[in-house]
Amino acid sequence: xxxxxxxxxxxxxxxxxxxxxxxxxxxxxxxxxxxxxxxxxxxxxxxxxxxxxxxxxxxxxxxxxxxxxxxxxxxxxxxxxxxxxxxxxxxxxxxxxxxxxxxxxxxxxxxxxxxxxxxxxxxxxxxxxxxxxxxxxxxxxxxxxxxxxxxxxxxxxxxxxxxxxxxxxxxxxxxxxxxxxxxxxxxxxxxxxxxxxxxxxxxxxxxxxxxxxxxxxxxxxxxxxxxxxxxxxxxxxxxxxxxxxxxxxxxxxxxxxxxxxxxxxxxxxxxxxxxxxxxxxxxxxxxxxxxxxxxxxxxxxxxxxx
Amino acid sequence: xxxxxxxxxxxxxxxxxxxxxxxxxxxxxxxxxxxxxxxxxxxxxxxxxxxxxxxxxxxxxxxxxxxxxxxxxxxxxxxxxxxxxxxxxxxxxxxxxxxxxxxxxxxxxxxxxxxxxxxxxxxxxxxxxxxxxxxxxxxxxxxxxxxxxxxxxxxxxxxxxxxxxxxxxxxxxxxxxxxxxxxxxxxxxxxxxxxxxxxxxxxxxxxxxxxxxxxxxxxxxxxxxxxxxxxxxxxxxxxxxxxxxxxxxxxxxxxxxxxxxxxxxxxxxxxxxxxxxxxxxxxxxxxxxxxxxxxxxxxxxxxxxx
Numbered sequence: 001x002x003x004x005x006x007x008x009x010x011x012x013x014x015x016x017x018x019x020x021x022x023x024x025x026x027x028x029x030x031x032x033x034x035x036x037x038x039x040x041x042x043x044x045x046x047x048x049x050x051x052x053x054x055x056x057x058x059x060x061x062x063x064x065x066x067x068x069x070x071x072x073x074x075x076x077x078x079x080x081x082x083x084x085x086x087x088x089x090x091x092x093x094x095x096x097x098x099x100x101x102x103x104x105x106x107x108x109x110x111x112x113x114x115x116x117x118x119x120x121x122x123x124x125x126x127x128x129x130x131x132x133x134x135x136x137x138x139x140x141x142x143x144x145x146x147x148x149x150x151x152x153x154x155x156x157x158x159x160x161x162x163x164x165x166x167x168x169x170x171x172x173x174x175x176x177x178x179x180x181x182x183x184x185x186x187x188x189x190x191x192x193x194x195x196x197x198x199x200x201x202x203x204x205x206x207x208x209x210x211x212x213x214x215x216x217x218x219x220x221x222x223x224x225x226x227x228x229x230x231x232x233x234x235x236x237x238x239x240x241x242x243x244x245x246x247x248x249x250x251x252x253x254x255x256x257x258x259x260x261x262x263x264x265x266x267x268x269x270x271x272x273x274x275x276x277x278x279x280x281x282x283x284x285x286x287x288x289x290x291x292x293x294x295x296x297x298x299x300x301x302x303x304x305x306x
Numbered sequence: 307x308x309x310x311x312x313x314x315x316x317x318x319x320x321x322x323x324x325x326x327x328x329x330x331x332x333x334x335x336x337x338x339x340x341x342x343x344x345x346x347x348x349x350x351x352x353x354x355x356x357x358x359x360x361x362x363x364x365x366x367x368x369x370x371x372x373x374x375x376x377x378x379x380x381x382x383x384x385x386x387x388x389x390x391x392x393x394x395x396x397x398x399x400x401x402x403x404x405x406x407x408x409x410x411x412x413x414x415x416x417x418x419x420x421x422x423x424x425x426x427x428x429x430x431x432x433x434x435x436x437x438x439x440x441x442x443x444x445x446x447x448x449x450x451x452x453x454x455x456x457x458x459x460x461x462x463x464x465x466x467x468x469x470x471x472x473x474x475x476x477x478x479x480x481x482x483x484x485x486x487x488x489x490x491x492x493x494x495x496x497x498x499x500x501x502x503x504x505x506x507x508x509x510x511x512x513x514x515x516x517x518x519x520x521x522x523x524x525x526x527x528x529x530x531x532x533x534x535x536x537x538x539x540x541x542x543x544x545x546x547x548x549x550x551x552x553x554x555x556x557x558x559x560x561x562x563x564x565x566x567x568x569x570x571x572x573x574x575x576x577x578x579x580x581x582x583x584x585x586x587x588x589x590x591x592x593x594x595x596x597x598x599x600x601x602x603x604x605x606x607x608x609x610x611x612x
Contacts, residue, residue: 032493033468036476040468093431098403098423117404118479121427122472125399125434129467132438136463139456146452150445157442161435162339162346166428170342173424187338 007296018050018057018080025081025134039115039123040130044088046106051301052087052196053080055225056204058297059218062289063208074141075149076207079156082135083200086160089127094169096120100255132157145207152203159199168192172257180258186227193233194226217283224280228273228302234259235269240306277302313602324356324363324386331387331440345421345429346436350394352412357607358393358502359386361531362510364603365524368595369514380447381455382513385462388441389506392466395433400475402426406561438463451513458509465505474498478563486564492533499539500532523589530586534579534608540565541575546612583608 022044027037060076061068095102095110096117103113112120135156138149158164168191175184201222205215237252238261252259260269280298284291328350333343366382367374401408401416402423409419418426441462444455464470474497481490507528511521543558544567558565566575586604590597 027468032477033473035480036468036473089431093427096404096427098427119476121399121402121404122476122479125395125430126468126472126476128431128434129463129472133460133463133467136456136459139460146456150442150452154439154442154445157435157439161439162333162342162432166432166435167339167342170425170428170432171338173428174341 007293007300010293011297011300014054014057015050018053018084019045021053021077022050022081022084025078025137027130035115035119036123036126039111039119040085040127042114043092043105043111043123044085044127046108048106049301050084052083052200054297055197055222055294056080056083056200058294059201059204060208061204062287062291062294063205063210063214065288066290071142071145072207075138075145075152076204078138078141079135079152079203079207082131082156083196083203085127085131085134086156086165087196089124089131090165090169092120092124092127096124099173100251102251128160131160148206148209152206155199155202155206159195159202164191164195164199168195175258177256178258182263185258185260185263189227189230190223193230194223197226197229198222214287217287221280221283221287224276224283225298225301228276228280231260231269231273231276232302232304234261235266235273236305237261238266273302313599313606316599317603317606320360320363321356324359324390325351327359327383328356328387328390331384331443333436341421341425342429342432345417345425346391346433348420349398349411349417349429350391350433352414354412355607356390358389358506360603361503361528361600362386362389362506364600365507365510366514367510368593368597368600369511369516369520371594372596377448377451378513381444381451381458382510384444384447385441385458385509385513388437388462389502389509391433391437391440392462392471393502395430395437396466396471396475398426398430398433402430405479406557408557434466437466454512454515458512461505461508461512465501465508470497470501470505474501481564483562484564488569491564491566491569495533495536496529499536500529503532503535504528520593523593527586527589527593530582530589531604531607534582534586537566537575537579537582538608538610540567541572541579542611543567544572579608 026041026044027033030037057076057080060072064072091105092111094100095105096112102110104110110120111123115123135153138152139146142149160166162170168188171184171188172192175188180188198219201218202215205218210218234252237249237259240249252262260272264272277298281295284295284298332347332350333339336343363382363386366378370378397411398417400406401411402418408416410416416426417429421429441459444458445452448455466472468476474494477490477494478498481494486494504525507524508521511524516524540558543555543565546555558568566578570578583604587601590601590604
């Protein structure tokens with residue numbers, strides 16, 4: 001088996017583990033909440049790369065010396081599930097008719113198409129609220145770690161909110177249809193995409209016991225990965241097909257969005273992806289622990305074809 | 307001055323204090339987040355009764371013996387602002403075209419009418435996310451109270467989510483246009499309206515140092531208040547005017563909603579309000595501290611004409 005095939009096998013196992021963790025944290029009671037729980041689960045269990053929880057756990061392992069310390073790992077699992085809920089709610093609301101108006105996501109109908117627009121709004125709200133409820137379970141899971149948990153909660157909230165993902169969404173919405181400078185585009189990408197990658201890795205570092213300056217360095221690495229990931233998205237929107245991506249292509253053109261491809265062309269955009277990727281890997285080598293898997297994951301994310 | 311006039315004066319002062327607290331916690335930086343901050347502030351600073359933060363603080367004072375202990379009160383203020391943000395986001399999303407489709411609220415245009423539907427969705431998301439960011443500030447404000455703060459956060463999240471307010475919204479949306487039994491209606495009211503009143507008073511109790519059984523009793527009182535408040539809303543929707551209420555009347559009829567008035571008629575509905583109100587006041591007398599103000603507040607809320 002080549003290294004690549006090995007990596008894909010390991011990744012598959014890790015994705016399965018993450019999906020088990022997410023399912024464990026999903027609300028299970030039935031009765032009156034059955035509809036909303038179905039709608040939450042519909043989007044949350046629709047597959048996907050599980051990138052954010054995976055980055056969180058892998059970063060934790062760097063700082064824990066590869067160990068899964070009992071209480072810490074329970075707290076970490078709560079944050080992994082919470083982060084995936086935040087990511088998912090943002091997709092559910094982003095797909096709404098008043099936003100990007102997308103009918104398909106990951107090859108299946110979007111939440112509001114299946115459950116109605118009102119339930120799409122409520123399912124998104126429910127996922128965001130439940131994300132915080134889930135992360136708060138870390139206190140019970142690891143009573144001795146409450147200082148670290150409070151710090152992790154703060155990062156989770158800030159990077160998801162107006163100083164992070166939502167802030168990016170707002171500029172994106174406001175600027176769609178307008179020509180946008182590289183500076184504004186970078187701000188959108190930094191907030192809309194990189195922020196959750198950053199909080200994922202930073203929370204892993206915090207719970208793993210990283211020092212303050214290490215947490216900052218982890219944030220920088222994640223920023224590079226996030227930006228490269230988003231620019232690759234721009235490239236795939238032009239070069240990919242609906243079949244491989246599981247979502248409509250040329251949506252940027254349809255929505256008159258400025259992207260790295262419209263600003264610089266495909267070749268230059270690819271070079272920038274390459275630069276940011278190299279920078280992330282280089283910085284990663286300065287962190288403790290075994291980086292083999294994370295490095296391969298970065299490369300896969302950045303050079304993915306879907 | 308009559309007792310009533312005294313009460314109204316005191317209340318006015320308290321509302322002003324609360325609004326100052328909320329403004330302090332509102333995000334202030336400008337730049338790229340300016341639009342979203344404006345949209346958040348537009349709904350959050352639109353006036354209103356400030357009922358939930360007021361109940362939170364008054365309940366705190368019962369258990370603190372009327373004292374405002376420095377660290378505790380800072381933590382409490384963060385939760386007061388957070389709760390009002392949660393309440394406000396729920397109104398913003400509830401008014402959206404895909405939900406109740408209301409153009410007016412508290413006598414002014416609703417958020418999505420002023421800022422567009424996409425910004426209405428995002429402003430609601432931003433308020434919910436920022437509510438948790440705000441409540442989390444309690445940890446820094448009162449480092450010695452982290453156990454109580456974690457307990458308060460748990461209550462805040464649960465009563466706002468699928469086991470509380472959002473759960474109520476979901477049944478409400480699903481059942482609009484259908485005949486609904488008293489049992490289902492009670493569940494909707496308990497979740498949609500009473501849940502946030504409960505968490506407000508319970509969080510006040512927790513931070514004031516109430517014992518476990520006192521926190522439970524506070525929850526029962528708040529449930530009675532919340533149900534009476536909602537049934538009074540049903541009554542006002544039939545007997546009030548757009549001018550006094552600052553929102554359209556007869557909206558329940560328009561939306562084919564089952565209410566206490568459609569189930570029991572106005573007179574019987576008024577009796578039920580009276581019963582629940584009496585029960586709340588009676589239980590309140592069993593709690594420590596000076597209940598004068600809270601009792602008057604309950605009466606005002608329940609017998610309000612707007």
